[in-house]
Amino acid sequence: MPFTPRQLAALVVATSFAAGLNVYATVATLGLLDRAGIVALPPALAPVASWWIISACAALYLVEFVADKVPAFDLVWNALQTFVRVPVAALLAYGATTQLPLG
Numbered sequence: 001m002p003f004t005p006r007q008l009a010a011l012v013v014a015t016s017f018a019a020g021l022n023v024y025a026t027v028a029t030l031g032l033l034d035r036a037g038i039v040a041l042p043p044a045l046a047p048v049a050s051w052w053i054i055s056a057c058a059a060l061y062l063v064e065f066v067a068d069k070v071p072a073f074d075l076v077w078n079a080l081q082t083f084v085r086v087p088v089a090a091l092l093a094y095g096a097t098t099q100l101p102l103g
Contacts, residue, residue, distance in 0.1 A: 008042070012093045019089035023081070024064060027088070028057035044095035 018026040027048055033039040034049040047053060067077040 008096055008099075011042075012096050015092050015096065016089045019092055020085055022061065022064065023085045023088045024057040024061040027092075028054050028061060030092075031057070042096050042099050044098040045092070048092075 015026060015030065018029075030039070030041060030045070031048045031050070031054040034041045034045075035054070041048060064077065064081075067073050
């Protein structure tokens with residue numbers, strides 16, 4: 001199912017914003033929504049619907065949930081996530097827009 005440019009813009013903005021808040025919950029939710037047939041992701045984002053990706057993101061989300069409760073671990077975790085959130089959000093945005101024409 002091809003997306004209209006407006007639908008892609010909405011997907012990119014919402015996904016990038018959500019990934020900045022919690023990248024693992026965002027990716028797992030996108031995968032589950034695609035698996036359930038609620039949202040049809042662009043073909044470039046098909047790997048997000050893999051059970052391996054969904055499971056890994058769910059596990060990392062649980063680690064992040066626990067990390068927020070432990071002060072020292074939370075500090076280190078958030079420092080490391082600074083280098084994860086932005087590239088993942090950029091890759092999601094890129095994957096969502098690869099089907100757009102260049103002209």
